[in-house]
Amino acid sequence: MSNKIPETFYGYQxxxxxxxxxxxxxxxxxxxxxxxxxxxxxxxxxAAATLQDNWDSYGALRTNSLSLHHAYLFLDxxxxxxxxxxxLIAVNANGNVxxxxxxxxxxxxxxxxxxxxxxxxxDRNGAEEEGEIQSxxxxxxxxxxxx
Amino acid sequence: MSEEISNDxxxxxxxxxxxxxxxxxxxxxxxxxxxxxxxxxLSLRTGExxxxxxxxxKTSPKQLLAQVGVSTSDGWTVAIWKISELPIxxxxxxxxxxxxxxxxxxxxxxxxxxxxxxxxxxxxxxSTILSVEDIESLKPGDxxxxxxxxx
Numbered sequence: 001m002s003n004k005i006p007e008t009f010y011g012y013q014x015x016x017x018x019x020x021x022x023x024x025x026x027x028x029x030x031x032x033x034x035x036x037x038x039x040x041x042x043x044x045x046x047a048a049a050t051l052q053d054n055w056d057s058y059g060a061l062r063t064n065s066l067s068l069h070h071a072y073l074f075l076d077x078x079x080x081x082x083x084x085x086x087x088l089i090a091v092n093a094n095g096n097v098x099x100x101x102x103x104x105x106x107x108x109x110x111x112x113x114x115x116x117x118x119x120x121x122x123d124r125n126g127a128e129e130e131g132e133i134q135s136x137x138x139x140x141x142x143x144x145x146x147x
Numbered sequence: 148m149s150e151e152i153s154n155d156x157x158x159x160x161x162x163x164x165x166x167x168x169x170x171x172x173x174x175x176x177x178x179x180x181x182x183x184x185x186x187x188x189l190s191l192r193t194g195e196x197x198x199x200x201x202x203x204x205k206t207s208p209k210q211l212l213a214q215v216g217v218s219t220s221d222g223w224t225v226a227i228w229k230i231s232e233l234p235i236x237x238x239x240x241x242x243x244x245x246x247x248x249x250x251x252x253x254x255x256x257x258x259x260x261x262x263x264x265x266x267x268x269x270x271x272x273x274s275t276i277l278s279v280e281d282i283e284s285l286k287p288g289d290x291x292x293x294x295x296x297x298x
Binding site: 092093 | 173188263
């Protein structure tokens, strides 16, 4: 499994790619305003927090609070640093929050309670990659808070 | 001798409410006005062998929802697959429910090897969400319009 995010991670832009942040003026990080879907996405995470055990009727676990915590951080990070389209958001059977981005390519993310994010990516040509990232938004947050 | 399951059969699974009821995305657009389940609705719990489903030959979509006391008016819906069109790497095994008459068509979609994210994603993309009319009208043994018609 790879632990490095591919350049074409989102098909159209990789939010954690150095090119996203380094292309900005030296010493000046401009945080983007949250996109219009940000509020709806936070409402989805609030809804996720209310799920109880067996929410799918097949024995799924309630939402893991640590996964939810990291999902909020991840959402905030990608909203403010990258122009991505609205993700699908839901909780899987293990109670972990998941994001799914789909345009010409597909990116599925599962936020683990540890803060790791497991991803499955298929680009527009059908090339696939599965991997696991430790603290995926740490690099971005570090860059933002140093200024 | 155990009962065999035909590749021409259809299997169905309950899908919990999506927007606007609780705002989570367990259903998304497939093609035209057709919808499909998302991967998040088709994940396995750690240690689970397969994804619980039911054979349309023995369990109707309406019965499937009624087993757990829900209906389409609660926002629940039903995903369907034709067994012959399941993604590579999956098989269907008949697994009687407890008690058996709880769900006479109970079965599981199981990985031949490992239930990878790729397989899960492909399974989601291969699914189709039944219309409310089909959920209400399909009876055990009925054959749905296949492939599903888009407008």
